[in-house]
Amino acid sequence: MNEPTGPTEEQEPMYLLAAYRTYRGTYVKVCVVALVVVIGFSFIMPYTYKSGTTIMPPEQKTGAGGLSSLMQAAPISIGLGGAESNRGSLLFAEILRSRTLLLGVADTLKLRETPFFNDMNDEELVKDLDSRIAVDTRKTGTISVDVQISTGWFPFGDKTTLAAKTAADVANACRVVLDRLNREKTVTQARRSRQYIERVIASNRALIDSLQAVQEKFQKENKIIALDEQMMAIVQNAVMVGTELAKAELELAMVQQDFQPSSQQTILLQRKVEALRTQYDKVQRGGLVQTDGFSIPLENVPALTRTYTNLLRDLKIKEQLNAYLETQRMQELIQEAKDTPTVVELDAAVVPLKRASPSRVLMAALTLLLVTMGFAAWVPLSAVLRSRKATV
Template sequence: MLEISDISFHNALNLVIKFRKQVIRITIVVFLVGIIYAVITPHQYVASGSIMPPKQNNNNMNLSAMMQALGGSMGGLSSLAGDMGQSNLSLVYSEVLKSNSVINYVIDTLNLYNSEFYKKLPRHKLIKELRDNIDILVDKSGIIYVSTTVNTNLLPDKSQRKRAAKLAAAISNAEIAGLDFVIRNRNNSVSAKTKDFIGTEIDNYQRLLDSIQTTLQDFRQNNKILELEEQTKAIVLQANTIATELAKAEVELSIGKSLYSENSQNYRMLKNSYDMLKSQYNKIQSGGITQNDKFSIPLNEFPSLIKEYTNLMRDQKLYEEILIYLRTNYYQEAIQEKRDIPQVDILDWAMIPAEKNAPIYKILLIVFAMLDIAIIFVFLLYKSSKIKLNSASQE
């Protein structure tokens, strides 16, 4: 058997000359196949858009943290994003971009189910193909790049190539719009649920306030109470301040019980704050926060009439403060629920690509040239072996 090393350059050149017709035919056939492949192969278009790094919102620190956790309990990403830095929040956004919610938004917005490039695929297969064709990249600065690849059908004409390029840009832009839509709806949904919860608490405390006001009015009329001593006022003021904070902490702890597990850090922080205020509240009831507080007097040492009146005034003030606190947050959540402010800061919209991404004709030319050389080499090796075998048999 003839080895490759047995063919010298001179012998190879002689073989090429001898079988030049066959070599030319092989070259023509290979390049005809290459031309046909280049003509019929699908064209690939890629369009890219970009999003600025997400900004964390530090407003409404008390209830917003709870809203974020409420979003997490519904399967959202708000609680996850709340404790993350900017770059990690970008990673969360990159995962949302490939979620079923965003991809379904793209499919419905662009009516991709009837697109010529997706051949009326079942929705689950269409979702998978779109997810495979969408590339999300997050750089070190947190900027998110959204790139979409669209392939034409076989033997694409000029019109189809234009439609594919246009669709690639449309999908990337719909992805960005879908991200904004999903995040905005999630935030609005969280705000709506938080607003409903606060609304229920407002109704409860309003009933308590109405009841205490009626009781206080009857108490004043029956006992002719007009004014208390200045010392009593100071004690009431101190008690009200701590009681208000304690009530706020109790409301937040009540919300936290429905949002966090008892072992979570957020819940422990709320519980510790509540316990501390509760301890201070108990101390002031029995004679001041500190042992050296000579101004405060235990309320149980006042005449029963003064103590009862003080408690009624304290409860009224307490419920008024709680209602102010709850209503402020209620209106904030109502505004958040209704506002239509974009949540995604777009850096660049995707542009329709002017050139295809593939096939690259220069690369195709190199590949088919190498294929032609390889086929010719095998052909010459075969012919050389056959000539040598014939010579040996004749001898």
Template sequence: MNQMQPTALSPNPDTGEREFSVLDVLIVLAKYKKVIIWLPVIAAIVSAAISFVLPNVYKAGAKLLPPQQSQSGASALLSQLGGAAGALAGSAGLKNPNDLYIGMLKSRTVADKLIAKFDLQKVYDVETMEKTRSILEANTTIAAGKDGLISIEVEDENKKLVAQLANAYVSELVSLTKVLAVTEASQRRVFFERQLEQSKDNLAKAEMALKSALDTHGVISVDADSRAIVETVGRLRAQISAKDIQISAMQAFVTTNNPEYKRAQEELISLRAELSKLENGRPALAGDAALNPGKQVGLENIKILRDVKYYQMLYELLAKQYEAARLDEAKDSALIQVLDPAIDPERKFKPKRSVLILVSTILALIAAVAWAFMAETRKKILADTDGKAQWEQLKTLVRAK
């Protein structure tokens, strides 16, 4: 009933051939023991020699905390003023500040300044700036961690240079942030600075028109009702312009379905309707002016005063927002904090000689064992007539073109 099961060393009852066993493996290893022993030894000696020839590479790193985007008291005040400040303050939260500062650190501007400062083209012994930038980029690792910190790591054969380069990256970043508008406050400052310059030019043109009218007609006389209308119209037009600026800024980062955007649109429509109602409140003024040249001069006077009043109010509004943005920018400019400045490394970073020798020895051992089994297999194939014929056929096919 019970049949004997074939063992690793027993013949296979189906084929009549002995199965491959652990003993067969040991026999092959013993047969080629010289190759299996000496190849790893030679590999270890060669890798050790190479590792000692390779130059030592050192690494130094710095960690910094980038500015945190937050709304200051001046920003909150600007939001209440109804200008574009509130819109711009909200846009800053859509950007990852770490990505922004990492991009600045990796910029060509920073690289060129470091190359010039440390004469890296001579240090790396290359002829072109492009090649120097490539080597510097390959030797530098800049990344943001999950903790919100930005790490700057520099590798080089010069033990003193790595720490100096890492710290220089931080210094150049601080200098660059003082020039470029990268913070929310800086963006608002640049935005209102441009609007303020444009408003200033328009105000100057309106004042020139007023001066020309004075030279032509003498002192401009406007009745009390007309003056009140002029002031109201100027105020409404200034508010409409400010609201237009706010909506234009919001379109860059919100959709038309945004509640704040819809509310701003409704306020703009309301202001325009109020202005239209006020301007159309005295329809007979133009007709009377056509019949009476004196009234025509009065109408021109009202238009000139209205333009001057409008640009004055708009300029004052933008000036307040610009000054508030400057205050915020002054506070934000020093927010790049160095948590860990780079220091001179005490030990080399690479080559790791022990790891190199160990890996090369293991790979050589694997290669020697594989070669031993392939050599033994080839011997057995050539010992058999059919196997030898197949081997020759394989060689012919491989050599065939």
């Protein structure tokens, strides 16, 4: 048996080049056939159309009070505008992926009547829609919603037009349903807050009525109309009587130095002093005459003042709370009746004019690349096998 002889190291490049030239015609034929097959396949494979919309949450207005805003985590502004916007965007993104929104989109567009979603139950429809919708949140707070709809095999007739239109309709419907769900949530929350506030107002009004009744009873029992003014009048009266009493006692002391105790001047001054002392004692006990219905004993003033002040304090607190609750109630009524968009539309989805896939140029390029790589590997291997066979 002869020793196998093959190309030397110096001859190997020329040998491979000659082999490539030998199969050049075969390479061209394979490329043409492969391209024809791939391009032909691209005409019957599913066409995919992509359309998208860009939205963002509305700008949060600081300083807008309201019980519903206090009960929500998202609308509370703490001075971090970027974080607030991103939190709203993340919330919107979660809603866009929710089952409720996807079923709302299907019902709005009647997708079950289209050839792309017919004969699907709710679970299959939600799963299929979720796989077709891509939601992306950005640092700026905007949200992009991209929808891809495929025609299925043999995309002939109006399948391509319907798929392109459905992609745009689904993207826009996501925004519409998201806005509707947000409004329903806002209205529902405002209604619940208003109803809660109304219950608190009713309870607070009952407490106000009770405190007013207690105050009225206290005023009648203790002869109080306006405590500060009454105290001022009583003190002034006591000061006046006390001053007259001091003057009379001083005159009596001076007269007693010059006259006998049984003298007419001394007796008159003594009677005057006794009368003034009696009046002063009556002032201290709450009035100069028995028919005085608005004088208060001075010894009772501290306790009465404390009790009356506490009553007034409790009543004022309840009245201020009631005024605040009425303001909040009006805000919730406005929020409940407000019909403003909750989603800002930046770019509406439009019907795509070109398919997203398949790309025939890309398919042709990949086909040529694969054929070339296969040819580059097969020619040397074929030459080696042929050389070994010839030397056997």
